[in-house]
Amino acid sequence: MQDNHKVVEAYERGWLIFGLAMILVFIVIISYTVLNRGETISRGAGQIDVATVRTTSPFANPRVEQVGGEYVAYVQAFAFGYLPAEIKVKKGVKVTFYITSPDVQHGFYVEGTNINPQIIPGEVTKLEYVFKKAGTYRIVCNEYCGISHAQMFGKIVVEE
Amino acid sequence: MAVRTLSHVDVYAGYPEKKVTLYMLMLGFFALLLGTFFGPLQALNYGGIDAYPLLKPLVQSYYQGLTLHGVLNAIIFTQLFAQALLVYLPARELRMRPNMTLAWISWWMAFIGLGIAAIPLLGNAATVLYTFYPPLKGHWAFYVGAAIFVLSSYVSIYLVLDLWRRWKRANPGKITPLVTYLSLTHWLMWFLASLGLVVEVAVFLIPWSLGLIEGVDPLLSRTLFWYTGHPIVYFWLLPAYVVAYTILPKVAGGKLISDPLARLAFLLFLLFSVPVGFHHQFADPGISSGWKFFHTVLTLMVAVPSLMTAFTLAASLENAGRARGGKGLLGWIRALPWGNPVFLGPTLGLISFIPGGAGGFVNASFPLNQVIHNTTWIVGHFHLQVATMVTMSAMGAAFFLIPHLTRKPLVGIGYARASQWLWFIGMNLMGFALHWMGYLGVPRRAHISEVASQYQGAAPFMALNAISGVILFVAAGFFFYVIFATALQNRRLPEAQTPEIPFTEVVSGPEGNRVAQLTDRVGFWFAVAVILIVVAYGLPLIQMFTSLNPVPGMRLW
Ligand code: HEM
Ligand SMILES: [Cu+2]
Ligand SMILES: [Cu+2]
Numbered sequence: 001m002q003d004n005h006k007v008v009e010a011y012e013r014g015w016l017i018f019g020l021a022m023i024l025v026f027i028v029i030i031s032y033t034v035l036n037r038g039e040t041i042s043r044g045a046g047q048i049d050v051a052t053v054r055t056t057s058p059f060a061n062p063r064v065e066q067v068g069g070e071y072v073a074y075v076q077a078f079a080f081g082y083l084p085a086e087i088k089v090k091k092g093v094k095v096t097f098y099i100t101s102p103d104v105q106h107g108f109y110v111e112g113t114n115i116n117p118q119i120i121p122g123e124v125t126k127l128e129y130v131f132k133k134a135g136t137y138r139i140v141c142n143e144y145c146g147i148s149h150a151q152m153f154g155k156i157v158v159e160e
Numbered sequence: 161m162a163v164r165t166l167s168h169v170d171v172y173a174g175y176p177e178k179k180v181t182l183y184m185l186m187l188g189f190f191a192l193l194l195g196t197f198f199g200p201l202q203a204l205n206y207g208g209i210d211a212y213p214l215l216k217p218l219v220q221s222y223y224q225g226l227t228l229h230g231v232l233n234a235i236i237f238t239q240l241f242a243q244a245l246l247v248y249l250p251a252r253e254l255r256m257r258p259n260m261t262l263a264w265i266s267w268w269m270a271f272i273g274l275g276i277a278a279i280p281l282l283g284n285a286a287t288v289l290y291t292f293y294p295p296l297k298g299h300w301a302f303y304v305g306a307a308i309f310v311l312s313s314y315v316s317i318y319l320v321l322d323l324w325r326r327w328k329r330a331n332p333g334k335i336t337p338l339v340t341y342l343s344l345t346h347w348l349m350w351f352l353a354s355l356g357l358v359v360e361v362a363v364f365l366i367p368w369s370l371g372l373i374e375g376v377d378p379l380l381s382r383t384l385f386w387y388t389g390h391p392i393v394y395f396w397l398l399p400a401y402v403v404a405y406t407i408l409p410k411v412a413g414g415k416l417i418s419d420p421l422a423r424l425a426f427l428l429f430l431l432f433s434v435p436v437g438f439h440h441q442f443a444d445p446g447i448s449s450g451w452k453f454f455h456t457v458l459t460l461m462v463a464v465p466s467l468m469t470a471f472t473l474a475a476s477l478e479n480a481g482r483a484r485g486g487k488g489l490l491g492w493i494r495a496l497p498w499g500n501p502v503f504l505g506p507t508l509g510l511i512s513f514i515p516g517g518a519g520g521f522v523n524a525s526f527p528l529n530q531v532i533h534n535t536t537w538i539v540g541h542f543h544l545q546v547a548t549m550v551t552m553s554a555m556g557a558a559f560f561l562i563p564h565l566t567r568k569p570l571v572g573i574g575y576a577r578a579s580q581w582l583w584f585i586g587m588n589l590m591g592f593a594l595h596w597m598g599y600l601g602v603p604r605r606a607h608i609s610e611v612a613s614q615y616q617g618a619a620p621f622m623a624l625n626a627i628s629g630v631i632l633f634v635a636a637g638f639f640f641y642v643i644f645a646t647a648l649q650n651r652r653l654p655e656a657q658t659p660e661i662p663f664t665e666v667v668s669g670p671e672g673n674r675v676a677q678l679t680d681r682v683g684f685w686f687a688v689a690v691i692l693i694v695v696a697y698g699l700p701l702i703q704m705f706t707s708l709n710p711v712p713g714m715r716l717w
Contacts, residue, residue: 005667012475015467016468016471019464020464026525029525033528037527038449043445044445044446047707104295107534109533109601114530115530118443118534120382123709142533142605143605146716147223147716149606151611
């Protein structure tokens with residue numbers, strides 16, 4: 001029994017070292033991805049007054065602009081849809097999204113990509129993405145926002 | 161005055177704490193019964209089958225049912241189970257009686273709070289889901305009822321602190337007994353963890369829902385909610401770990417391998433449970449990537465006590481299997497008491513916790529989280545954790561607790577066994593299906609059967625999800641039959657045959673152990689936990705409180 005006890009303790013130490021090593025590896029990988037591929041992750045671009053989102057620039061006029069060689073998209077996620085109803089961009093060109101909501105919280109999950117920010121009224125979300133394939137991407141609201149939440153879709157058209 | 165007949169013996173005469181424990185437990189299972197009812201309907205929804213038109217007069221929408229499912233299962237049932245188990249077990253271990261007046265006050269607060277919150281929930285006036293993110297605005301009675309309900313847990317915290325203090329005074333210099341130590345750290349952790357929710361509801365949501373303030377800041381509300389919302393999962397989990405550490409080895413026929421390690425695991429939960437909530441806000445604007453990264457690292461640290469638990473429990477079960485004559489590399493597994501439902505519940509729960517935990521690493525990995533944020537992957541993950549590990553441990557515990565508390569023998573042991581296997585199979589199938597669907601991008605919290613043709617790509621997994629919902633419906637039927645038939649029958653065993661609580665013995669105890677002695681400095685560790693929280697949350701919270709951006713409420717359901 002005493003010997004057995006020693007064996008168990010040795011295994012246990014091994015297991016904990018394995019666990020800690022695994023966690024360390026994860027932290028390294030996570031740091032690497034955040035530093036090098038972090039631009040798709042939602043970031044704050046300041047606060048905004050919800051009462052005036054629909055009437056003042058830039059979100060009063062939801063649009064995709066070409067700035068230099070890149071795109072900037074100003075998007076409203078509202079109950080229950082997105083504006084502009086269709087976001088048109090070219091493949092291989094960087095798109096910077098600014099997104100906010102005039103009412104409640106929404107999602108902005110672009111199928112087939114890692115774009116998946118939380119849209120919070122009063123906050124502007126910013127993220128960057130380069131679409132590598134042409135085609136039509138669907139935007140799905142994945143935050144409960146009311147009775148027609150499941151029918152809240154949007155569209156991004158990526159042209160050659 | 162009614163006359164006491166001889167047949168109406170008072171089983172609680174010597175043990176009034178048994179009665180309040182039974183009431184807590186059964187109120188919790190009653191909440192679970194109502195909440196679970198919607199589960200299979202949700203599983204059918206995610207299979208493309210819409211049963212909600214049939215419920216129309218009673219339940220107005222999918223989202224009303226989902227709110228009831230989340231609130232009753234995740235908030236009400238879990239807290240009541242903790243209040244039943246982790247006040248009663250330390251009292252039994254220390255052979256002391258908790259303050260009975262306060263114990264009943266805690267039950268009444270829970271009951272009244274639940275009743276008040278139930279009115280708007282059932283009336284479709286608070287269909288805001290169990291996370292109630294503003295600016296969706298529920299009826300004030302929902303927030304008030306929820307607050308009274310949660311505050312009843314503070315009475316439980318006090319009850320255990322009081323037991324512990326009395327015991328320490330009577331036993332100066334002695335190390336706290338194991339079950340009491342685990343319960344105490346659990347309650348202290350919950351005290352720290354609950355503060356976010358309490359501030360959110362008391363300072364912002366109640367005045368707002370009453371019309372006293374115009375708006376609330378949605379980002380700050382989310383932050384306060386998830387300050388509590390992550391550690392709350394450990395608040396749910398630790399009662400299951402108490403069952404696994406202090407009951408299961410005995411039920412399996414063996415001993416717990418190490419008492420100090422169990423203490424150490426719970427101490428790590430006290431330290432690391434709270435300062436990790438930003439991992440639920442990886443996708444949020446308004447919190448810098450640096451803070452999100454810091455919480456990622458702390459989150460990964462909370463995996464350590466669970467990894468320790470996995471080892472200790474597996475070793476303890478092997479010890480049990482060998483004590484029962486199991487031989488060879490794996491023979492000990494067959495030798496375990498697979499026919500005993502008390503053993504089945506926590507053990508099958510623990511097995512499901514392995515894939516559940518692995519998925520948790522994905523969720524916690526800041527960049528990877530974007531792939532699965534708010535998809536059914538998350539739902540798959542926490543059904544393996546809270547709806548399997550925690551719930552099955554509670555079910556296993558119910559199979560010995562109800563007979564112990566009432567002296568009524570367990571009814572329908574075959575149904576009890578079947579319920580555990582079916583729950584295990586159903587949840588693992590559903591977990592698998594939901595993970596895949598989520599990976600394919602199917603959103604969570606969506607009445608997708610309205611638009612089922614939109615998710616053709618996930619069709620096979622959606623079908624599997626519907627099937628597992630049916631299996632779980634049967635499992636739940638068997639389980640609730642067993643516990644309510646047991647509790648409501650008239651048969652009682654004679655006093656001498658009261659089933660004992662199967663407290664486990666340990667192979668290596670705490671006496672003279674350095675780790676055990678260090679962990680017993682509870683006040684010191686509590687202070688360390690507070691400092692960690694201030695470091696992880698102080699600055700972001702100050703920033704949010706000083707730049708409030710209130711938003712008016714809305715009802716969109
Ligand atoms: C018969 C057993 C059960 C089934 C079939 C089931 C099924 C489901 C499904 C399919 C969802 C996703 C709904 C959606 O996102 O729209 C869900 C949500 C949820 N379930 Fe369960 N469930 C069961 C039992 C439980 C138990 C025992 C618990 C906790 C103790 C639980 C806690 C939750 C929570 C917290 C949610 C999230 C609610 C929300 O997103 O607001 N479930 N359940
Ligand atoms: Cu939505
Ligand atoms: Cu969490």
